[in-house]
Amino acid sequence: MTLRHVFKTSLSGLKANKSRSLLTILGIVIGITAIILVMAIGQGAQNLILGELQGMGSKTIVVVPGKQPSGPSDVAQTFSDSLKQRDLDLLQRKENVPTLGHIMPVVFGGDTVSYQAETYRPTVFGATPLISTIFNIYAKQGRFFNDDDVKGRADVVVIGSEVKKQLFGESDVLGQKVRIKGVNLTVIGVLPSKGQVSFFDFDKMIIVPYTTAQQYLFGIKYFNRFIVQADSDSSVERTVSDIKNTLRNSHNITDPTKDDFFVETQKDIAASLGVITTVITMLLTSVAAISLVVGGIGIMNIMLVSVTERTKEIGLRKALGATQKDILTQFLLEAILLTGIGGLVGIALGAGLSFLVSFVLTKALAVNWAFSFPINGALLGLGVSAIIGLIFGLYPARLAARKSPIEALRYE
Amino acid sequence: MALIEVKNLEKSYRDDNVETPALRGVSFKIDSGEFVAIMGPSGSGKSTLLHILGFLDRQSGGQYLFDGKTINQYSDDELAKVRNEKMGFVFQTFNLLARTNVLDNVKLPLLYSSIPESKWESLALQAIESVGLSHRLAHESSQLSGGERQRVAIARALVMNPKIIFADEPTGNLDSKSGQAVMEIIQGLNEKEGRTVVLITHETYTAEHAQRIMKLMDGRIESDVKVAKRQKSTEFMK
Numbered sequence: 141m142t143l144r145h146v147f148k149t150s151l152s153g154l155k156a157n158k159s160r161s162l163l164t165i166l167g168i169v170i171g172i173t174a175i176i177l178v179m180a181i182g183q184g185a186q187n188l189i190l191g192e193l194q195g196m197g198s199k200t201i202v203v204v205p206g207k208q209p210s211g212p213s214d215v216a217q218t219f220s221d222s223l224k225q226r227d228l229d230l231l232q233r234k235e236n237v238p239t240l241g242h243i244m245p246v247v248f249g250g251d252t253v254s255y256q257a258e259t260y261r262p263t264v265f266g267a268t269p270l271i272s273t274i275f276n277i278y279a280k281q282g283r284f285f286n287d288d289d290v291k292g293r294a295d296v297v298v299i300g301s302e303v304k305k306q307l308f309g310e311s312d313v314l315g316q317k318v319r320i321k322g323v324n325l326t327v328i329g330v331l332p333s334k335g336q337v338s339f340f341d342f343d344k345m346i347i348v349p350y351t352t353a354q355q356y357l358f359g360i361k362y363f364n365r366f367i368v369q370a371d372s373d374s375s376v377e378r379t380v381s382d383i384k385n386t387l388r389n390s391h392n393i394t395d396p397t398k399d400d401f402f403v404e405t406q407k408d409i410a411a412s413l414g415v416i417t418t419v420i421t422m423l424l425t426s427v428a429a430i431s432l433v434v435g436g437i438g439i440m441n442i443m444l445v446s447v448t449e450r451t452k453e454i455g456l457r458k459a460l461g462a463t464q465k466d467i468l469t470q471f472l473l474e475a476i477l478l479t480g481i482g483g484l485v486g487i488a489l490g491a492g493l494s495f496l497v498s499f500v501l502t503k504a505l506a507v508n509w510a511f512s513f514p515i516n517g518a519l520l521g522l523g524v525s526a527i528i529g530l531i532f533g534l535y536p537a538r539l540a541a542r543k544s545p546i547e548a549l550r551y552e
Numbered sequence: 553m554a555l556i557e558v559k560n561l562e563k564s565y566r567d568d569n570v571e572t573p574a575l576r577g578v579s580f581k582i583d584s585g586e587f588v589a590i591m592g593p594s595g596s597g598k599s600t601l602l603h604i605l606g607f608l609d610r611q612s613g614g615q616y617l618f619d620g621k622t623i624n625q626y627s628d629d630e631l632a633k634v635r636n637e638k639m640g641f642v643f644q645t646f647n648l649l650a651r652t653n654v655l656d657n658v659k660l661p662l663l664y665s666s667i668p669e670s671k672w673e674s675l676a677l678q679a680i681e682s683v684g685l686s687h688r689l690a691h692e693s694s695q696l697s698g699g700e701r702q703r704v705a706i707a708r709a710l711v712m713n714p715k716i717i718f719a720d721e722p723t724g725n726l727d728s729k730s731g732q733a734v735m736e737i738i739q740g741l742n743e744k745e746g747r748t749v750v751l752i753t754h755e756t757y758t759a760e761h762a763q764r765i766m767k768l769m770d771g772r773i774e775s776d777v778k779v780a781k782r783q784k785s786t787e788f789m790k
Contacts, residue, residue: 145663149663152656156649453649456647456649459635459641460641460660460664461633461635461636461637462664463628463632463664544609544610
């Protein structure tokens, strides 16, 4: 029998049993689609979390006041006034922290801002012009405040796109005055709409010089954070230990366990998030594995049933002159065609659905969810279903082909 | 020269370590061109004998020479080749491929032959013509009557132009009229085309279409006689 005839025979065999062929293909399609979908979502979630982290840059170090919380119930400890102007001055001295690139003191809080009859409750962020460099964010209209504005406690404000929309709608904003806690601030800039950047939503934020925020808005003399950038990736650790030593000297602390501040680096955040992403990945992988097993059992059953059911046909073909090899090649090819068609449809469907998911998530949640096609998942699903299809398609066919023709013919 | 020669042929089936003998030493010869009917009640071993003669099963003891060669000298693939080229089978239950049309059913043995594909169509059409089903080419087997199905099966058995036809109760599932038509065709294969025919039946009337009747009982030959007055299906039909 030539290969062409084997092919024709297999095809007509599949056509003669349309519903069974379709069921087999469906089983494979569902298995592979499930795996691709699950893995695509898992990859997308991981990329999203990692992307958030990278938004801040790996050189960034955050100094937080208070004792480092050892558990969720410790949150209150972070509300502390331990970071003062004196600390900022000390940290800025080259001899204390030689590898320091930039340092930005930050204060923040929530407050109602109003313009005429409109009100909105944004996050009020007190910072320095360095916020542009550190978060890579620039004014779309107007300008950011400068160092002179910071020194002079200027009553100026840069507002996020959502704040602008809520307070002003489409009308012009530059030079307008908004009110917070009875203080009038002149709008000098508007931020572009950026969505979430590294845990901050700048769209719903107003940014003022930190001096202005401390003095007029919050009435405090301490800072909520120091955001520091080391001068290079390799000097992060040295910078951290210099910052700790400087602050301990300044606060007269000799025992590190009594620190009234703590330092977080990008690495620390990545490590704590790493646990979460690992758990998510494990969860998704086990879901994928289960769907693979379920799909595999489906393929196994239908293959076993369909080939066993055709024992009689195998007997007839043998009686009419088919050799064992003829029978096996026919069933091998049928199994390959079924798993191949099912696999391709499954990959297409899986890719399409994961693209749809990423599209919907991007639109609905306004997150930066990148579509990624899990080649590993596709190959794994295809490989496993092909192997299962072949084993459970070929094994009963081999059993039947080895029987004497009459035994197979008489099989009920 | 004898086309088929069996000497002391034995066959037993093993089931749960219980040995059930089906053939207990059978010896006979069938010459080329003969038409032999094998009769016997169920369990007499007649089907077992036919399956061994048709290379569908192997014997447990004794000798079987087909065309001068013993069956043990053939490998499985060679047996398949002999079945394909020299033997034609007609079964009681027709055994046509489901959801496959008449033409493709008849072509099936050609698929496993060395005959070039260019000749398949004409060979199949010729075989279908000879059983009078040319008007049913595109019908699937489920659309045919029992008699028509059996005629398709005969066309399939003929398509490779075999030396010998094995028919296992070919009229067993048919009404008497279709049965007659089938017997007419089978008799014609023997008389007009000179093919050897081995027929199994339990009906005396059907057996009397043959030249010779062999009766089996409990795995042994009870009698082996020439038919004095042969039935002619053509006469019955008219």
